[in-house]
Amino acid sequence: MKYGLGIETTAHTFGIGIVDQNGKVLANEKHSYTTEEKGMIPRLVAEHHIEVCDELLLKALSKANLKFKDLSFVAVSYGPGIGSVLRIGMIIAKLICLRHKIPLVLVNHCVAHLEVGKLTTNAKDPVLLYVSGANTQVIAYEADAYRVFGETLDMGVGNFIDSFARYLGLGFPGGPKIEQLAKKSDKFIELPYTVKGMDISLGGLLTNLKQKYQQGISQESLAFSLQETVFAMLLEISERAMAHCGKTELLLGGGVACNKRLQAMAKQMCIDNGYTFYCPENQFLVDNAAMIAWNGMIKYLNKDFVQLDDISKVDVQPYIRTDRE
Numbered sequence: 145m146k147y148g149l150g151i152e153t154t155a156h157t158f159g160i161g162i163v164d165q166n167g168k169v170l171a172n173e174k175h176s177y178t179t180e181e182k183g184m185i186p187r188l189v190a191e192h193h194i195e196v197c198d199e200l201l202l203k204a205l206s207k208a209n210l211k212f213k214d215l216s217f218v219a220v221s222y223g224p225g226i227g228s229v230l231r232i233g234m235i236i237a238k239l240i241c242l243r244h245k246i247p248l249v250l251v252n253h254c255v256a257h258l259e260v261g262k263l264t265t266n267a268k269d270p271v272l273l274y275v276s277g278a279n280t281q282v283i284a285y286e287a288d289a290y291r292v293f294g295e296t297l298d299m300g301v302g303n304f305i306d307s308f309a310r311y312l313g314l315g316f317p318g319g320p321k322i323e324q325l326a327k328k329s330d331k332f333i334e335l336p337y338t339v340k341g342m343d344i345s346l347g348g349l350l351t352n353l354k355q356k357y358q359q360g361i362s363q364e365s366l367a368f369s370l371q372e373t374v375f376a377m378l379l380e381i382s383e384r385a386m387a388h389c390g391k392t393e394l395l396l397g398g399g400v401a402c403n404k405r406l407q408a409m410a411k412q413m414c415i416d417n418g419y420t421f422y423c424p425e426n427q428f429l430v431d432n433a434a435m436i437a438w439n440g441m442i443k444y445l446n447k448d449f450v451q452l453d454d455i456s457k458v459d460v461q462p463y464i465r466t467d468r469e
Contacts (some may be wrong), residue, residue, distance in 0.1 A: 152439025153233030154225025161433030219440020
């Protein structure tokens with residue numbers, strides 16, 4: 145049996161995951177950097193990851209009932225993400241590989257979301273609506289490659305929501321707090337709806353929300369209207385991508401996909417069109433290391449890994465594209 149260990153450090157989450165070659169998740173441990181106010185400071189996030197590394201690594205191995213000598217490889221997310229934070233994961237992965245003489249597998253964080261979604265649901269050939277902090281993409285495997293069929297032109301949906309939450313003084317992460325505020329209102333305030341072909345734009349919407357808050361509109365009504373507007377934009381481009389590709393499965397991925405309103409709207413869109421809707425459980429929606437380990441296993445079994453002699457030559461790629469995989 146082959147076992148793979150994955151390391152996730154693209155943003156505020158430090159994770160260690162372990163899977164076997166059959167796709168069984170043996171461990172999926174994580175700890176996330178949070179604040180009561182403001183947002184992420186990369187230096188502090190990196191320090192957080194260093195502090196929790198040893199504990200989570202030992203906890204994951206214990207939960208999987210494995211030792212380092214049992215591992216076939218170590219997989220690490222090499223991008224996209226915050227450069228200084230990505231390097232923490234890369235350093236740890238290299239140290240383990242060199243110490244225990246096992247290969248390193250480089251995993252594209254965005255692709256890992258798609259593959260773990262397929263692993264943990266019945267989806268076979270889906271369109272992935274991937275919505276997280278920095279990333280907002282509609283992804284599918286088409287013509288023998290991972291391709292982006294739509295995306296944000298400026299900021300990711302998660303960062304957009306977090307930015308508005310910080311403006312309201314709600315701290316980080318802001319997504320869950322905005323979701324709770326939205327449940328307290330059903331008053332829809334018209335907001336800019338910016339879909340350009342297969343892409344969306346959120347910068348002007350953020351400015352408009354701040355202006356409306358300054359005008360005295362309640363947090364609850366703005367949170368409700370934000371969700372209704374942005375999620376409709378996301379599902380419009382997802383629906384268009386599905387029609388273009390001729391695919392009938394919609395899969396959600398990314399931390400923002402934990403939002404129950406987005407899930408409900410996505411499910412209804414699929415019902416209306418005769419599509420099938422898939423949504424993994426929350427632990428596989430948010431940034432996690434099981435998805436890195438699983439995508440690493442796929443690549444390892446296909447002989448796509450870095451040999452020991454070449455490990456020193458590889459580095460993180462904070463701006464790597466999904467369609468470069």
